[in-house]
Every structure is written in structure tokens, then in C-alpha cells.
Amino acid sequence: MKLKNSTSRVSRKEELIYQIFRQKEGTALSVYDIEAAVNIDKQTMTIRTIYRVMDQLLSKRIIYCSTLKDGTRYFMLSNYYDIELTCHMCGWKSKTAASVKLQYPDNPLSSICVMGGKIDLLGVCQECSKLVG
Numbered sequence: 421m422k423l424k425n426s427t428s429r430v431s432r433k434e435e436l437i438y439q440i441f442r443q444k445e446g447t448a449l450s451v452y453d454i455e456a457a458v459n460i461d462k463q464t465m466t467i468r469t470i471y472r473v474m475d476q477l478l479s480k481r482i483i484y485c486s487t488l489k490d491g492t493r494y495f496m497l498s499n500y501y502d503i504e505l506t507c508h509m510c511g512w513k514s515k516t517a518a519s520v521k522l523q524y525p526d527n528p529l530s531s532i533c534v535m536g537g538k539i540d541l542l543g544v545c546q547e548c549s550k551l552v553g
């Protein structure tokens with residue numbers, strides 16, 4: 421997975437940490453979660469290096485601080501949305517997560533810098549679409 425061209429160049433370490441966020445499917449991760457994930461692959465990165473790389477990802481707005489819990493900051497990928505799909509005919513539901521670049525006509529959300537969130541999509545599931553023809 422390549423980062424978008426709009427993002428400035430990323431180092432190998434930044435790419436590695438970015439991939440960990442991708443693998444965890446939109447969960448909020450602390451520096452310690454990252455450290456545990458990095459050091460599984462026999463690659464070692466000191467906690468100090470991880471902090472530095474996370475700061476770089478923050479300044480490039482690739483990640484953002486989503487929660488502060490017991491003095492630990494948790495980070496998530498920017499523009500990463502939890503998406504819930506619902507069939508309006510049978511009520512089938514499915515969840516997924518995706519990186520989405522949204523555009524807001526007339527900018528109704530100008531009072532907030534949107535970093536992520538939840539999207540509910542309504543439609544007809546594969547089973548029901550057979551009935552509809």
C-alpha cells in the first residue's frame with residue numbers, strides 16, 4: 421500500500437508504522453502497542469525512535485491523537501472511517517473500515533477539522549438484490 425502523492429515523502433520507519441495502523445483496521449494504538457507490534461518482526465525500534473516517527477506522522481497529518489486514556493495517548497489513521505453497511509430490506513449488517521477522502525460542498529463542517537468517524541450506508545444486500553431482480 422502506497423501513501424498518496426499528496427503526502428510528503430515518508431521514511432522506511434514511517435512506512436513500517438503506517439502499515440501497523442493499516443493492519444489493525446482502524447483501532448486506536450498507543451506508542452506501546454506500536455512497540456509491541458514492531459518488535460514481533462525481529463525488527464527493533466526503541467521507544468524513543470517510535471515517539472519520533474509518530475511525531476513525524478502526526479505533523480504530516482497521517483495519524484491523529486484520538487484518545488487520551490490514563491495519561492497515554494492513542495492514535496488513529498486520519499481519514500479512516502468505520503463504515504456500517506445496512507440492507508434496508510432484511511436488516512443485514514456488515515462493518516468495514518476504509519480510508520476515505522470526503523469533500524463537503526458548501527463546507528458545513530468548517531468549524532471542525534475532520535479526521536475520521538463513522539459512516540452508515542444503506543442499501544440492498546446481495547441476497548435481497550436477487551429478489552428485487
Ligand SMILES: [Zn+2]
Pocket residue numbers: 507508509510511512544545546547548549
Ligand atoms: Zn437484504
